[in-house]
Structures are given as structure tokens and as C-alpha cells.
Amino acid sequence: WIWRDKRQRILPPSPPGQPLIGHLRVIPDRHPEFQYARWAKEYDTDILYFNVLGRSIIVLNSIEAAHELLDKRGANYSDRPRFVLFEVMGWGVTLTFLRWSPRFVLHRKLLQKSFTQSACKAYQPIQAEEARRAARAIVADPNGWEIILRQFSTAVVLRVGFGIEVQEKDDPYVKMTLDVEEATGQGGVPASNVVDFFPVLRYVPNSIARLSKLFRPLIHARRTKRFIQRLHDAPWESVESSIRAKEHLKPSFVHTQFDQYLVNEAAGKPNDAMIEDIKGIAGAITIAGGNTTWSTIIVCILGLLKNPEAYAKARAEIEDVIGVDENRDLLRLPTFEDRPRLKYLANVLHETTRWQPLSPLGVPHATLADDEYNGFHIPAGSVVYPNVRAMSRDERHYSSPEEFCPERYEPVDRGGRGEPLPDGPFGFGRRACPGKYLAMSGVYIVISTLLATMHLRCPKDENGNEILPNIVFSDGLSGVPGSFGCLITPRSKHAEVLLGC
Numbered sequence: 246w247i248w249r250d251k252r253q254r255i256l257p258p259s260p261p262g263q264p265l266i267g268h269l270r271v272i273p274d275r276h277p278e279f280q281y282a283r284w285a286k287e288y289d290t291d292i293l294y295f296n297v298l299g300r301s302i303i304v305l306n307s308i309e310a311a312h313e314l315l316d317k318r319g320a321n322y323s324d325r326p327r328f329v330l331f332e333v334m335g336w337g338v339t340l341t342f343l344r345w346s347p348r349f350v351l352h353r354k355l356l357q358k359s360f361t362q363s364a365c366k367a368y369q370p371i372q373a374e375e376a377r378r379a380a381r382a383i384v385a386d387p388n389g390w391e392i393i394l395r396q397f398s399t400a401v402v403l404r405v406g407f408g409i410e411v412q413e414k415d416d417p418y419v420k421m422t423l424d425v426e427e428a429t430g431q432g433g434v435p436a437s438n439v440v441d442f443f444p445v446l447r448y449v450p451n452s453i454a455r456l457s458k459l460f461r462p463l464i465h466a467r468r469t470k471r472f473i474q475r476l477h478d479a480p481w482e483s484v485e486s487s488i489r490a491k492e493h494l495k496p497s498f499v500h501t502q503f504d505q506y507l508v509n510e511a512a513g514k515p516n517d518a519m520i521e522d523i524k525g526i527a528g529a530i531t532i533a534g535g536n537t538t539w540s541t542i543i544v545c546i547l548g549l550l551k552n553p554e555a556y557a558k559a560r561a562e563i564e565d566v567i568g569v570d571e572n573r574d575l576l577r578l579p580t581f582e583d584r585p586r587l588k589y590l591a592n593v594l595h596e597t598t599r600w601q602p603l604s605p606l607g608v609p610h611a612t613l614a615d616d617e618y619n620g621f622h623i624p625a626g627s628v629v630y631p632n633v634r635a636m637s638r639d640e641r642h643y644s645s646p647e648e649f650c651p652e653r654y655e656p657v658d659r660g661g662r663g664e665p666l667p668d669g670p671f672g673f674g675r676r677a678c679p680g681k682y683l684a685m686s687g688v689y690i691v692i693s694t695l696l697a698t699m700h701l702r703c704p705k706d707e708n709g710n711e712i713l714p715n716i717v718f719s720d721g722l723s724g725v726p727g728s729f730g731c732l733i734t735p736r737s738k739h740a741e742v743l744l745g746c
């Protein structure tokens with residue numbers, strides 16, 4: 246009776262639950278997106294309903310349902326549930342987790358206008374410089390490729406957000422992002438823990454919490470809180486006083502916003518964005534933009550290793566667009582001006598986001614009012630997960646969806662499959678990722694620079710057979726790939742010269 250709607254309205258299909266606790270034990274702890282997709286097939290529906298301890302949960306399994314509800318009816322689906330576990334973890338005023346409120350509107354407006362497609366052009370020189378620096382670092386230390394690429398994405402968001410430049414080696418901020426990723430990754434699917442359902446349980450002492458596995462994420466959140474706070478506070482503290490003293494002259498989001506704040510303050514004018522807001526928004530750029538971009542670069546390399554034909558085509562296209570000398574050495578490095586002509590590479594990047602969507606269940610939205618979809622009732626206050634992974638595997642849209650196949654987006658009359666570009670990986674409606682253009686410019690410049698200057702190969706076993714990476718993705722907010730072997734070596738001396746080694 247717990248999840249029967251009082252007015253006998255029909256709720257979306259769901260598997261059987263248990264008395265009182267509903268589906269608490271029915272939903273898998275780890276990678277629930279796979280089981281959601283199986284249930285959707287079993288019940289022949291694109292919308293599922295769950296009730297966990299009295300809270301309604303809706304899972305959308307098709308792009309059509311996500312478009313209809315999260316995009317078209319976005320005004321009703323733009324709230325977030327309260328992420329109590331993430332609050333315990335120390336996530337402060339971070340846009341990703343803000344409920345619908347004037348503060349949300351302010352943060353969203355400031356972030357969105359700073360990262361439109363045209364505003365992102367201003368950051369391209371930073372991204373190109375960091376991509377080349379990363380490629381040079383890989384030439385010097387091929388085994389360090391993964392951490393060097395992480396350094397790239399951390400460097401970009403820190404420069405864009407705070408005007409801070411990271412060190413070439415052992416940078417403390419890179420270590421901080423690693424800690425934060427570990428902390429967040431092990432927090433499980435957002436808004437799905439027992440403390441998210443019963444916020445008062447966040448006060449359960451560790452001595453009692455240790456007795457049940459339900460509280461494991463709570464203990465983990467308390468243990469890792471300091472990592473998240475450090476990444477929120479450290480960059481701000483390192484620039485605040487110099488901006489106040491007008492010493493910090495590198496352009497950045499914080500510099501522009503904080504300068505304006507100080508000007509208004511001196512003139513006795515009110516400020517819309519207070520210091521806590523500026524700090525929170527800049528923190529969101531660093532935290533939401535670093536690991537996400539890095540992970541997408543790594544997945545792209547993985548896809549190219551798994552599909553040597555796609556790798557060869559992407560490289561050939563770069564040769565075509567840039568031109569080669571008699572040794573097949575490129576005449577120059579790729580730039581952002583080449584991007585519109587590198588059409589196959591664009592499809593490689595689309596396929597990367599479809600093949601292994603970074604957030605398989607997105608970041609959950611929440612409904613502000615009751616709604617109805619295909620005759621099913623959606624109660625106000627429901628937590629809504631877009632099952633982006635299920636959408637990316639929808640065989641009505643994608644043939645052989647497990648394959649990494651950039652050609653699937655090419656028109657049929659040019660030998661492609663004419664399949665639609667993925668549009669769930671960056672979320673939906675009024676909460677869709679505001680950093681999409683910045684992120685994909687970063688992925689583009691790194692991958693094109695690597696393809697232009699390096700060989701990317703799988704390592705070989707003692708019999709000379711290639712060891713194909715078989716990767717496990719982490720659970721939780723982002724599905725980050727585990728480490729894998731990849732040999733990245735310069736194509737030629739000429740390539741090293743182009744990079745400025």
C-alpha cells in the first residue's frame with residue numbers, strides 16, 4: 246500500500262517491492278542502469294516507477310521520454326532532489342546539487358553565459374597550449390600518459406576558473422582532483438542512499454553506522470569530506486588576496502566576477518553574486534569540469550584502440566586536411582580552425598560520448614508538480630533518472646550499439662548508417678551541462694594533437710599478441726574507466742619538433 250497512489254492513478258510499471266521499504270532492496274547497489282534497462286524490456290515500457298521508503302523514483306529509459314519530460318516540460322523537471330550524502334561529503338554551494346531556487350537561477354545564468362559556444366573561443370588558446378604541453382610531457386614520459394592527460398583537464402579548468410597554472414609534475418591540484426574523484430565515485434548513485442531518504446540518519450554515529458552496510462557510504466562521506474572541501478577552498482584562497490590587491494591579472498571567471506563584486510562594493514552598489522556564490526560557481530567549474538573531460542579523453546583513446554580502422558581513418562583525415570610532406574609528416578599541428586573540416590573526428594567524439602556515457606544515469610532531476618506521461622501518473626517531488634546508458638543502447642536508433650563505430654552517424658548515401666547523434670550524455674532541459682562546449686573543445690584538441698603527432702598502440706604480450714584493454718567502469722555519479730595499457734610514442738622526429746620538444 247505504500248506506493249499505491251491515493252487517488253488510484255496509474256503509476257508507471259515497476260517490479261514487485263517489499264512491505265514498508267518498497268524497492269530499497271530491489272534496486273541493485275552497483276550499476277543499477279543495467280537492471281533498469283532489463284526491467285524496461287521485461288515490462289515493455291520506457292518509464293519505470295520505484296518507491297524507496299516512500300520516495301517516488303522515476304527512471305526514463307528512452308530518449309523520447311527524456312525529451313518529452315526533461316526538455317519539453319523542463320520547467321517542471323528542473324529541480325534536484327536533496328543530495329544529503331553529498332552534503333555530508335562537503336559539497337558546498339555547487340550548482341550541480343542546488344535545488345530550484347533564486348540562487349540556482351543566478352549560478353546557472355552566470356555559468357551559462359561564460360561557457361556558450363562563442364564564449365568558449367576565448368579559452369581555446371589555453372586549451373591548445375595545454376594540449377601541446379601534455380603531448381610534450383608524454384614524449385618525455387610515455388608511461389605517465391594517463392596522469393599527464395588528467396593534468397591537462399585540471400590545468401584547463403583551473404586556468405579558466407581561477408587563472409591558476411598547474412605545475413608540470415606532481416601538482417597538488419591534480420592530486421586533489423584524484424582524491425575528489427575517489428570520494429565522489431564511491432558515494433554511489435546520487436540521491437539513492439538511505440541518508441538521502443531519511444536525512445536525520447546523517448547524524449547516526451560511526452560506531453552504530455559501522456553495524457550496517459546501508460551506512461557504508463555515510464562513513465565514506467565523513468572520511469572524504471576534507472578532500473572536497475580542500476578542492477573548493479584551496480584555489481580560491483590562492484587567488485583571493487591577489488585579486489583584492491589587483492595583483493592577479495590573469496583573466497579568469499573568478500577574476501571577472503570578483504573584480505565586479507569589488508567595484509560594486511566600493512561604489513556602494515548591491516551585488517547579485519556574493520563571495521560565496523562566486524566561490525561556489527568557480528568551484529563547480531573545477532570540480533564538474535576536470536575529471537569529466539579527462540574521462541572522456543580516456544574513453545576516446547580506448548574506443549580508438551578497440552577500433553583500429555576508426556583510428557586509421559581519423560589519422561588519414563588529419564593528413565588530408567593539414568597536408569603532409571614526402572615523409573608523410575604533417576606540415577603543422579592541428580588547430581581549432583581545422584575543426585569544422587575534421588568531420589570524421591567529430592563523429593569519433595560523438596561516438597565516444599554515446600559508447601560509454603560518462604554519467605550512465607545522469608544527475609537526477611526532480612519534479613516540482615504532479616504530471617502525467619502516456620497515461621502514467623508522475624507524483625510531485627519524484628526523483629527522475631534519465632537512463633542514458635539504456636538510451637545509448639536503444640536498438641531502434643543504434644545498430645550493434647556495443648560497437649565503437651563513428652560511421653554510424655554518416656548519412657546512408659555516403660555509406661554510413663544515418664543514425665542520430667547522441668544527445669543524452671550531457672543531460673537534459675534546464676539542467677543540461679553548461680560546460681559541454683568547453684569540455685568537447687578540450688577533448689577535440691587533445692585527441693587531434695595526439696593523432697597528429699603520436700602512434701597509439703595496445704601493448705603486446707610475450708607472444709607478440711596485442712593486449713586489448715578490457716575495462717571496468719566505476720560506479721556512481723561518473724563512470725570513470727579503470728587504468729589500461731596504451732603505448733603512446735612520437736610518430737617521428739619531425740612530430741617532436743612540431744610539438745616543440
Ligand code: HEM
Binds near residue numbers: 353
Ligand atoms: C565531457 C565532459 C562532460 C560531461 C560528459 C558532462 C556531463 C554532465 C551531465 C550529464 C550533467 C547533468 C545534466 C542534467 O542534470 O541533466 C552535467 C551537469 C553539469 N556540468 Fe557537465 N559535463 C562535462 C564537462 C563539464 C565542464 C567542462 C564543466 C565546467 C564548466 C561542467 C559543468 C557542469 C555543471 C556546473 C553542471 C550542473 C548543471 C546544473 O545542475 O544546472 N561540465 N554535466
